[in-house]
Amino acid sequence: MSRPEVQAPPEIFYNDDEARKYTSSSRIIDIQEQLTGRALELLALPNDGIPRLLLDIGCGSGLSGETLSENGHHWIGMDISQSMLNVALEREVEGDLVLADMGVGLGLRNGILDGAISISAVQWLCNADKSYHEPRLRLKAFFDTLYRSLARGARAVLQVYPKDIAQRELILSSAMRVGFSGGVVIDFPHSTKSRKEYIVLTCGPPQSLSTAVTPKAKDEDDDDQTVLNSERNSKRRKLTTKNGKGGKEWVIRKKEQMRRKGNAVPSDSKYTARKRKDRF
Numbered sequence: 001m002s003r004p005e006v007q008a009p010p011e012i013f014y015n016d017d018e019a020r021k022y023t024s025s026s027r028i029i030d031i032q033e034q035l036t037g038r039a040l041e042l043l044a045l046p047n048d049g050i051p052r053l054l055l056d057i058g059c060g061s062g063l064s065g066e067t068l069s070e071n072g073h074h075w076i077g078m079d080i081s082q083s084m085l086n087v088a089l090e091r092e093v094e095g096d097l098v099l100a101d102m103g104v105g106l107g108l109r110n111g112i113l114d115g116a117i118s119i120s121a122v123q124w125l126c127n128a129d130k131s132y133h134e135p136r137l138r139l140k141a142f143f144d145t146l147y148r149s150l151a152r153g154a155r156a157v158l159q160v161y162p163k164d165i166a167q168r169e170l171i172l173s174s175a176m177r178v179g180f181s182g183g184v185v186i187d188f189p190h191s192t193k194s195r196k197e198y199i200v201l202t203c204g205p206p207q208s209l210s211t212a213v214t215p216k217a218k219d220e221d222d223d224d225q226t227v228l229n230s231e232r233n234s235k236r237r238k239l240t241t242k243n244g245k246g247g248k249e250w251v252i253r254k255k256e257q258m259r260r261k262g263n264a265v266p267s268d269s270k271y272t273a274r275k276r277k278d279r280f
């Protein structure tokens with residue numbers, strides 16, 4: 001099935017029919033709940049029982065927002081699809097709902113948010129749905145205003161489905177350019193089914209992402225997590241290769257798995273995972 005992002009602009013794709021179908025699918029409900037739970041973990045809010053004000057960007061019919069309410073937080077939900085927001089209203093979600101296009105900026109007061117999440121929405125900004133749309137400018141408007149509306153030190157966690165590495169880089173570099181620090185957390189990087197990407201951003205100086213990381217094993221192949229730090233001026237591409245599939249750590253881990261299964265595997269050396277010159 002082709003990605004929704006290439007089928008129609010979001011406000012058209014998520015029409016009345018789609019909004020109802022989306023919200024009544026138990027599979028989607030489960031997935032959105034899990035993704036939001038994980039985004040909340042990565043937000044790393046103080047564990048003091050005090051409710052925080054969070055923004056849910058691309059809140060849809062409020063599935064993600066419900067998890068925020070269950071965790072005791074207040075939230076504002078923003079979405080471009082009137083049909084999705086109508087379903088959210090019918091479902092009497094607890095958040096305040098705003099019909100808006102994140103690509104033109106958020107229009108919130110400076111420093112008002114304690115955190116922001118976005119579940120499966122921000123990759124839509126990489127498309128040019130109208131003749132006057134320029135993805136780079138729309139991402140800039142979005143991140144600029146998101147940065148300003150967050151309290152200093154607060155985080156934004158954006159779970160995304162980028163089409164490819166270039167899209168992920170475009171989203172991440174747009175965030176870095178306006179002053180965010182942070183990087184990408186990839187859960188289950190070696191599983192095509194369970195792999196999930198979270199862009200974890202801090203408003204202000206860099207912090208270690210590892211404080212928010214709670215590794216969890218689901219199945220044999222899924223016992224893994226990759227954190228790609230991408231603080232300003234760092235060499236993002238190099239880190240992606242080093243920690244991602246095909247990098248040295250990945251090769252060593254795979255070799256170890258093979259050894260555990262009783263296979264004969266060459267021992268590790270400084271040449272492990274080095275790219276060899278082509279032989280003619």
Ligand SMILES: C[S@@+](CC[C@H](N)C(=O)[O-])C[C@H]1O[C@@H](n2cnc3c(N)ncnc32)[C@H](O)[C@@H]1O
Nearest residue numbers: 010032058059060063064080081101102121124
């Ligand atoms: C896959 S749905 C996720 C909805 C919700 N986060 C959830 O957990 O159920 C993606 C949502 O992003 C919204 N969206 C896409 N582009 C947007 C934009 N430019 N501004 C605001 N919302 C947008 C869509 O309308 C849609 O409701």
